[in-house]
Amino acid sequence: MKNQHINPVEPYLRMDRMPHIWCPGCGIGIVVNCFVRALNQSGIDPDLVSIISGIGCTGRIAGYLKLDSFHTTHGRPIPFATGLKVARPELKVLVFSGEGDLVSIGGNHLIHAARRNSDIKVFCVNNFTYAMTGGQVGPTAPIHSIATTTPYGSYDRPFNLPFLADSTGAVYVARWTTYHVRQLTRSMVEAINKPGFCFVEIIAPCPTIYQRRNRLGDGLEAMRYYKRYSRVINGANTRMVGLELKGPIIVGKFIDRDRSTLLEAMNEEFSSKLGARYQPYPTGVVR
Amino acid sequence: MKNQHINPVEPYLRMDRMPHIWCPGCGIGIVVNCFVRALNQSGIDPDLVSIISGIGCTGRIAGYLKLDSFHTTHGRPIPFATGLKVARPELKVLVFSGEGDLVSIGGNHLIHAARRNSDIKVFCVNNFTYAMTGGQVGPTAPIHSIATTTPYGSYDRPFNLPFLADSTGAVYVARWTTYHVRQLTRSMVEAINKPGFCFVEIIAPCPTIYQRRNRLGDGLEAMRYYKRYSRVINGANTRMVGLELKGPIIVGKFIDRDRSTLLEAMNEEFSSKLGARYQPYPTGVVR
Amino acid sequence: MSRVEIRISGFGGQGVILAGIILGRAAALHDGKDATLTQSFGPEARGGACSAQVVLSRERNLYPCVIRPDILVVMSQPAYEKHIGEVGAGALVLYEENLVDPVDLPKECQAYGIPATRFAEDIGRKMVLNIIMLGFVTALSDVVSAQAVKKAVAESVPRGTQRLNEDAFNRGYTYGLSLKKKNDEAE
Amino acid sequence: MSRVEIRISGFGGQGVILAGIILGRAAALHDGKDATLTQSFGPEARGGACSAQVVLSRERNLYPCVIRPDILVVMSQPAYEKHIGEVGAGALVLYEENLVDPVDLPKECQAYGIPATRFAEDIGRKMVLNIIMLGFVTALSDVVSAQAVKKAVAESVPRGTQRLNEDAFNRGYTYGLSLKKKNDEAE
Amino acid sequence: MAVERRTSRRKSRGELFIDCERCKGCGFCVEFCPTQVLAMGEKLNRKGYHTPVIVDLEVCTGCDLCGLYCPDFAIHAVRVKIEAGEAKECDNGG
Amino acid sequence: MAVERRTSRRKSRGELFIDCERCKGCGFCVEFCPTQVLAMGEKLNRKGYHTPVIVDLEVCTGCDLCGLYCPDFAIHAVRVKIEAGEAKECDNGG
Amino acid sequence: MGADPQGVLTGVHFLDGDHACCEGAIAAGCRAAFGYPITPSTEIVERIALRLPLVGGVFVQMEDEIASSIAIQGAAWGGKKVITVTSGPGMSLMMEHVGLAAMTETPCVFVNVQRGGPSTGLPTLPAQGDMMQARWGSHGDYEIIAISPNSPQECFDLTVHAFNLSERYRVPVLIMMDESVGHMTERVTIPHAEQIEVESRRLPEGPKEEYLPFAPGENLVPPMAPVGEGYRFHVTGLTHNEKGYPVMSPDVQDHLVRRLLDKIRLNAEDIAMVEEDQIQDADVVLVAYGITSRVVLRTLHLAREKGLKVGVFRPVVVWPFPEKRLRELAERVKAFVVVELNYGQVVLEVERIVGGRVPTVLVPHGGGALHNPEDILRVVEEAW
Amino acid sequence: MGADPQGVLTGVHFLDGDHACCEGAIAAGCRAAFGYPITPSTEIVERIALRLPLVGGVFVQMEDEIASSIAIQGAAWGGKKVITVTSGPGMSLMMEHVGLAAMTETPCVFVNVQRGGPSTGLPTLPAQGDMMQARWGSHGDYEIIAISPNSPQECFDLTVHAFNLSERYRVPVLIMMDESVGHMTERVTIPHAEQIEVESRRLPEGPKEEYLPFAPGENLVPPMAPVGEGYRFHVTGLTHNEKGYPVMSPDVQDHLVRRLLDKIRLNAEDIAMVEEDQIQDADVVLVAYGITSRVVLRTLHLAREKGLKVGVFRPVVVWPFPEKRLRELAERVKAFVVVELNYGQVVLEVERIVGGRVPTVLVPHGGGALHNPEDILRVVEEAW
């Protein structure tokens, strides 16, 4: 009688591509679960949702979600998403990718999209390493962490992602771990429904690589760690939420503010200068 | 009797390349003046100074300074400088370039170099436009400013450069205008002598393009504006120093803090892990 | 006139290219000729060498380059020195006389100077220098009609500056005519 | 032995490639043979199809591919199904018997199973599965010496796990020898 | 941290679905089930993973937290009226 | 904002050097000279720019602010003992 | 189909090539553009920024060329016709995304207004040094179409054509201008909208669930569904099957990449566009494209005046190279003289195709100026 | 000169190609490396990260490939021997900086461990699809050297050689590996340091003030001063004169770029490196490089068994292509069969050089696996 009742995520997944490539205990699948629930709760027509990913383990999300989905190039999902969004403002354009993709090679796109308030939502899975390529040091790797390219421990100061997103202009910034499934789902709903550049960091276990190399146990141990060491501080000063190798994890919704989106600002400027000659461009935003 | 006494900048300039390409009233020449004075005051052997520029009007600085100098590619002086610095830690590696070069196409390098505390000094001439290519909108262009690619006025929120540099990790952050020749010179001396990633924003008139397009008068009018509307607030909260088209200009030394440089941090980490097997790498920093 | 080659040359910032465009436009859109304008300029926004080449012809003109200008208009000394060697017998050389000292002028060509910078300062806007030169060219050559050039000027300059530019054109044109007359009389 | 082709295949994460490397290393560095190891794997860090090919020969071996394995070692059902068609008469097929059901086994080849996963769990570390399989291969084939493989194992595994891995090797080796004996007796 | 059992068994209970062949044995469902319905089993599936087994279906609320936590979409639950439902455990002995 | 003249003419004064052919007539030196030594001249140089002229050398302190402000390296000053020096103005009439 | 009249500036204009290119794009229906300034192409985006807002389009100046070259692809999948514009250094940065567009069969137009290279080179001066890059600059095997206009009028006409080819073949089309054409101003006639042939995207038919976004359709080209319509398709730069799913196998690779190549290679005759001058009786054929094809007309003229039977062969579409026609010519002429503003790029292809039947001589030029027609004539005379 | 013993892991190892390449670099004196991970090249930087700190070198993992490809150039001018490592997509991103290195004559080594393309393609599987990109991927005219090893031992030896060539010619050298060689493990013998021939940078002589950083020296190559020594030289990617100053003129362009090309083209015979097998009596010659040159040896064997007179021609240095030798062969053999893991790249050059004298046949393969030697044999038989 297996599958007499199908898993509620299945209608949103390309079941003909299962099993997925993610390792046992990898957190990325949980992100997919939360997203599917969030999509349901958001009330958005799934036909109007596009998923954009870069390259990486997380980047594979696009390929598993049965929505219009784009698996682009490494580091570039954000400008692809901006292109798609301005072409079709009525769509919800959602980016799922890893922290290496979004913040290392893709860092420039991230800060400029945040600055412009491009109306896209970025869900950044931070597993502290370039997982897909086998575990090199990443832009969020805590100091002293071991990676294949920092075999003696890393020493570059990591980015604090909520602060980076906040300081460059994101209108919604939250962080959760994969332990916080309910809160993450709620943040996803909020981001999906909020106009402008929204950034949600999701700390997720990579047992195969990051956990293992740093002797942090398997996925389950990571989840227990998240449960134990996370502290929810909504509205926390993003400057203060940096992470350390074995330190506490501050999670919560940090930023939620309003600002004209890229297309809204464009319309405002053009209308004020061109008057009737200018036909406002659709923005997809219902305020 | 002309040139019986030569201009004190001349020994530092490639006089065989004069006159330079900068327009009447362009602020870039003033930056060169201040730098030459700063170099003198810093007490550094000029043979040990390398100048790195990207492409742009400002980027031409490298070509006019009679020092080892590199005119690289657009947006990439920072990683070139990092490469040179780690290869030859005893050198002072100084980047001079425009805000388009450093923050638009080069934005990712900027934030990562700041994060790593790469021991280079970045002097960013902010003239609010891509001057060399004829005046397109740039990443710092104030809202409503006119550029060739925003003929109806710009609408993207500009970066506040001191905040960007600060929030991504620079250890020294200052802003001056070309009116503030003495203070700018002093900041240059401080930056040159300080270990780590130092960022000095220099607001400069581009009469030919930015001033003209925005009906802000010529170079002289710009300088008068700087004089009149600048407010020195040393230690100002960088979050608060954003600029508007016709607003006040907060200048000063905003950040001056200490943190291990890239190579120092590397040495610390490697020494602690490898012990005697590790021969500390020279860092060029005398603390 | 099967093919006329014109070079206008000076510093960046003097409106050299715009002068070429207006001339070409006048010929192409208002005088029914074939006109090709090509430009060459350096990286400098101001002060660098800058030159516009206009080739006019009755038929479709395919070869776009100026090799031996029939008309050379120069607005800076370096431009003069760079290009004066190109002109041949019968060429017309027009120069801004505050900025150009026409040394070693080939004998076989006709040369006329104009104090266009001063005129521009009189008019009150230095930037109309190029339009004054255009008027001067129009008066002293017969490759485009004054009518056509005036139209083209009006179409090409920023709104609100039409009047100013018309004045500038006329100033150069009149001065050119007067020189021409003087010259004709002298001959 | 002019040329022996070996394929080791399973999921990513089972240590398939490492097993191949150790085998090749044993042959190349300790048995004085020429050995070429090639690998094929997918994008998955864990669970994807993964295979190591080892070609051993006395002379310098230039053609690096395995086309018709003399020895096929399989540690997953998909690997078995994908590669079983490649083996020819006289081939040796070794499989992990908890993970592989050797359906449609070609008659002309010799096949032996080993419950290596269970053995590994006994030893206490699932990750030694590959070393157990190596012991098993060493026992049942005669392409590399046990001596050489043991040495190569010790050189290749993380410091501090040498003992564990030696146990694992021995476990597989002993089990292999016992099967061999049984089989020899049966023949 | 003991988890309190607060199943309002009166109104509804859970119906559980487990697809053992999809399971990779991470143990998340077992760990984060608020009512400790599950435990890791002894059997291996075809990929060699231990999969969860139901130890106390009675206390399952159908909250589907197990489903939310399962990275492999191998388990999920629905809330059913008190009378309905039954657990669907792994049936291929893998 | 009137600029106060505070030249300590006793000890030193300025010697000024102007290279008119390098000058592009921006006027910075004139504007920011603290003692108003300079003014923009009438003459045009070969590039067509008006260049600065000295109107009151007496008050020049040799502070070289004009030099610091000149984007074209066309002007500079040195401080000299009271007796020495004289202004070197543009001598080619450009 | 005719063009949307809203975007068509019907009339006679005096325009430079850059501006004409912009008008061509808008006439072709381009309503989304992304760019980053670079000399000597910037005038195109500047005009786009001025014009698109007035015709319901959108232009975003991106943070760099990499962003521009992928933002167009997002917009293309959003259903727009898209363009980005650059010059050598920027083109080098876009190369990864030329490959992505080829792999995902995303219709898009790249303009490269060539300047002197390599590296920063001669930013304000002409060259034709990026021709082989256009063909080979991205990693892996792929095909693109490259068109080389030689006048502002052609910048208009061929930009329209580029969009049409891009839609017809779902392939990136590169418009290989050069500084000289980009900054050349001439009369440009823009026809009435209905006289401008505009091809629109071929949409899928049949049930959405059965849509195979990468299954060969007409000319091997799959129809293309826009997003947001319930097709729920997947697009990846990984090797993928007809459904668009990644499959890491040599067979799928062969199936996919071969089709990507064949849809251009097998349709080369449809794509080819050649201009010939006095070729009928020619003994020596000058081969040139872009601005150089105008320079050699002067040589042709000089040569004919001297009684030399010279002709001109101009590939308007340079890639795929019009191999068939050149091969025909190689059977009967005495020599080819290839004139390029580079040190030998397209000549290699000519040489290969001519296959030693007759001599092939290159007249190279490093750029920064155009060839002197008399220098070319000298080479022609030597080739005799 | 011998190598610095500190970096040389003398002995017999069982290493994969990626690791051997790293050891080659360190043996050659490389002490600064910059990289960004990408399959299947990552193992090289991983080993570099492990090894360099122990031998006084420095490795920085940069934020992306663009940064890596220019950081090496900064370090090269700082006096170091430098390397960066990538695969197809990363190589595409480095293209602007390959051009910069060519233009500024910066000695540096790029490694491209090729995988299936285009775009993301087949990340973990082999191909040889980036060969033309290596030659033409950056804008403008320039020359590079590309070397293609076929075993881990060669990954060591040829990496040392790559550094030597790079120093000798002040040119970027690309080591064109592929996934198959990169992940192939074999015995690698690393000689004693003094047996490893290592070339060091040629420094200028004479007074510093007279130093012309871009004036032709031996082999047209200028000597190279390091920074920090008082030379106070200028380096630019703009067209520059011998002093290194930008000059925007066609003459300077011609002078400079022609020399950049000629220092490679005129020294092609010194650079060429060819391996031939049973070529003396061969009627049909198999042309292959890199991993494929090992696959065709099997075909050679099978063919000879059948009595077919087949030989193998392997360009070890692929660019510049060993044109002279191939031309000689073309005079006497009956056919060339070019075998590549792509759909036809180097074959175009072979065809051009052979110039129709004898047939040239391609055996293409899209990558993801290696050719089947028997498939090649079939083509050989048909070529008869």
Ligand SMILES: Cc1ncc(C[n+]2csc(CCOP(=O)(O)OP(=O)(O)O)c2C)c(N)n1
């Ligand atoms: C241009 C380019 N550079 C490098 C790569 C190799 N690459 C693929 S995924 C990846 C890192 C992924 O890290 P992250 O974004 O954190 O994702 P994760 O795998 O950790 O989820 C890299 C470097 C690539 N595919 N393309």
Ligand SMILES: Cc1ncc(C[n+]2csc(CCOP(=O)(O)OP(=O)(O)O)c2C)c(N)n1
């Ligand atoms: C890869 C690349 N893209 C674009 C350009 C064109 N370009 C040259 S300078 C420049 C902008 C310069 O602006 P900024 O850095 O602000 O310097 P400024 O001229 O204002 O001093 C641009 C876009 C280029 N040279 N290379």
Ligand code: SF4
């Ligand atoms: S490698 Fe890490 S991130 Fe990637 S699938 Fe495995 S556990 Fe997840």
Ligand code: SF4
């Ligand atoms: S264009 Fe602007 S920034 Fe450039 S030289 Fe002229 S004034 Fe200076």
Ligand code: SF4
């Ligand atoms: S639905 Fe799942 S998590 Fe919830 S009580 Fe039942 S078994 Fe536990």
Ligand code: SF4
């Ligand atoms: S959470 Fe899913 S994968 Fe993990 S043990 Fe439970 S059923 Fe298996």
Ligand code: SF4
């Ligand atoms: S040195 Fe210059 S600024 Fe100072 S007082 Fe004299 S003229 Fe004025």
Ligand code: SF4
């Ligand atoms: S500051 Fe220099 S350029 Fe400006 S007016 Fe004075 S001398 Fe001339």
Ligand SMILES: [Mg+2]
């Ligand atoms: Mg990651």
Ligand SMILES: [Mg+2]
């Ligand atoms: Mg600027």
